[in-house]
Amino acid sequence: MVFDKVDLIDTEAVIERLKVKLNIHSNRQLSSELGMSINAIAQSKAKNTLPYGPIVxxxxxxxxxxNEVFTGIGTGSIVQKAAAPTSDDALRALDMVEKILERELYSRNLPADRLLTVANKLRPVLIKACFENDFCEPLVETMAKGALTLA
Known part of the structure; x- marks a missing residue:
């Protein structure tokens, strides 16, 4: 039977790798960058522990x-976070939602005031759903149908 083994992590080495990666020279700067109290890194070093939560x-x-931060072995590259939505993405979402509302809501025989109220309340929910579901129109349309069933 083989067990995974966690070797002791050299806390000083982890802290130094973080300083190098962030181009920081003091424990005070590192604590501040991690959103911790001023002396947190110094206390961690004294106790030979790491503040894993803030670091991770x-x-x-x-x-x-x-892997690179904790073990010194890694790709050395930075994984890019997803890009922030652009104005083109917002227009695309709005266009998709308007088409869905036109197909699903405006075809119903509702009074005009009720139609506008439902559309105004549903539009932001569907736009958010567009972004959360990578502009998957069938999924957003299904959500609209479900919401309209309740309305």
Whole structure:
């Protein structure tokens, strides 16, 4: 039977790799960058422990290779985070939602005031669904149908 083994991590080496990666020279700067108290890194070094939560959260947020930070072995590259939505993406989502509303909502025999109320409340939900589901029109349309069934 083979067991996975976790070797002891050299806390000093991890802290130094982080400083190099972030171009930081002091424990105070590193603590600040990780959103920790001023002396947190110094205390971690004294106790021979690491503040794993803040380090992992920071590295994931910045797209840094955790293997490289903790072990010194990694690809050395930064994984790019998904790009922020552009105005073209917003227009594409709005266009898709308007087509879906036209097919699903405006074809129903509802009074005009009710039609506008439902459309105004449903539009932002469907636009958000476009982004969350990578502009998958059938999925967004299904969500619209479900919401209209409840309305």
């Amino acid at each position: 959260e920071y590295c994931v947020d910045k797209g840094y290779d955790l």
